[in-house]
Amino acid sequence: MQPGHRTAPVLTSDAALGAAGSGTAAAALRRQLHPGAARALQPRRPGGAAAQALAARLPQHLDPDLVRDLAAGRGWALFSCAFEDGSEDLIALQLGGGPHDSHCGDILKAIWPVLREDALRELSGETQAAVTSALLWTVAKKTDSAVLVLNAEGALLHCNESARDMLDGGDLLSDRSGRLCCARPGETAGFYAAVAECARARRGGAAASARPGQPGQPGQPPRELILFLEDRKSGMRLPVSLTRHRCGADQPLVVAILPRQPDRRRIEMLAQKMGLSPAEARVAALIQLGLSNREAARIAGLKEQTFNTYAKRVLAKLQAPGRAEMAQRLTWQASVGRAS
Numbered sequence: 001m002q003p004g005h006r007t008a009p010v011l012t013s014d015a016a017l018g019a020a021g022s023g024t025a026a027a028a029l030r031r032q033l034h035p036g037a038a039r040a041l042q043p044r045r046p047g048g049a050a051a052q053a054l055a056a057r058l059p060q061h062l063d064p065d066l067v068r069d070l071a072a073g074r075g076w077a078l079f080s081c082a083f084e085d086g087s088e089d090l091i092a093l094q095l096g097g098g099p100h101d102s103h104c105g106d107i108l109k110a111i112w113p114v115l116r117e118d119a120l121r122e123l124s125g126e127t128q129a130a131v132t133s134a135l136l137w138t139v140a141k142k143t144d145s146a147v148l149v150l151n152a153e154g155a156l157l158h159c160n161e162s163a164r165d166m167l168d169g170g171d172l173l174s175d176r177s178g179r180l181c182c183a184r185p186g187e188t189a190g191f192y193a194a195v196a197e198c199a200r201a202r203r204g205g206a207a208a209s210a211r212p213g214q215p216g217q218p219g220q221p222p223r224e225l226i227l228f229l230e231d232r233k234s235g236m237r238l239p240v241s242l243t244r245h246r247c248g249a250d251q252p253l254v255v256a257i258l259p260r261q262p263d264r265r266r267i268e269m270l271a272q273k274m275g276l277s278p279a280e281a282r283v284a285a286l287i288q289l290g291l292s293n294r295e296a297a298r299i300a301g302l303k304e305q306t307f308n309t310y311a312k313r314v315l316a317k318l319q320a321p322g323r324a325e326m327a328q329r330l331t332w333q334a335s336v337g338r339a340s
Helices: 014-019 023-032 049-056 064-072 101-141 161-170 184-198 264-273 278-288 295-302 304-319 325-334
Strands: 038-044 076-083 088-093 148-153 156-158 174-177 179-182 208-210 223-228 237-246 252-258
Touching: 038 049, 049 064, 049 076, 049 088, 064 088, 076 101, 076 184, 088 101, 148 161, 156 161, 161 174, 179 184, 184 223, 184 252, 237 295, 264 325, 278 295, 278 304, 278 325, 295 304, 304 325
Parallel strands: 208 223
Antiparallel strands: 038 076, 076 088, 148 156, 148 252, 174 179, 223 237, 237 252
């Protein structure tokens, strides 16, 4: 169909779908949803100028033979429907060679007002669906927070790329055929208890903190539950945010979010973009990790005094008043998005 054939047409083509994000096209699409009552539905000549123009505007991924048949009028019926607001729809029906082909105009006259509204609402939803898809892609591919979706029993249903990297590393959590296990075995049972408690929570409240096995205050189920798991490599206790997401009365999901340590190589790359030399960028990345000067100097292959000199240069170039501020700045920059 071509809604609004005579006035501000909204075309079912790739170009129109792309343009539907603009204010003018979106407004025209909304107007087409309320054209008033249908006045008349008339047959049009198959293979005429209107059919050829409509065929020329169809998406390129359609079968070329089908498009050529429409332009030539072979196996197609063409109708126009006028509305109170003066607009007119152009409708092309592909005929199947069945016994009802001769009555298609009468059938279309009865169902078209409802059918066109459904079709237009589907068309208007295409742009929003594309926007939603872009946002979901960004969350899945470009954020450094690990995001896992679990059911009420703690089984892993889905996760983003950062979470998969974290699970493959196994220093905090690992995935064993959909069952999550903590790096410290004694924490696994508490993790599942916390997930179950979060899944049962139905009313809001302040976020609660819990160690595994202590999932919250009785009688005060939190909207968000925070527990701490120990990282096997660093020995640090890292926060895990658990939030209940209701997708059905009896099917609660739990979303687990774990902020990830930005990759050191990415920090070095960003530090160089901020004006540091490669050697200074490496020192900055080691400072950001919170290592002592002696340990960081050993990793960098430098004398401790030389490392201190580089550290002073880094602070001066980045105009940071101290190491904590410099580390925070680099961490924030590195957390903005994953490098493609």
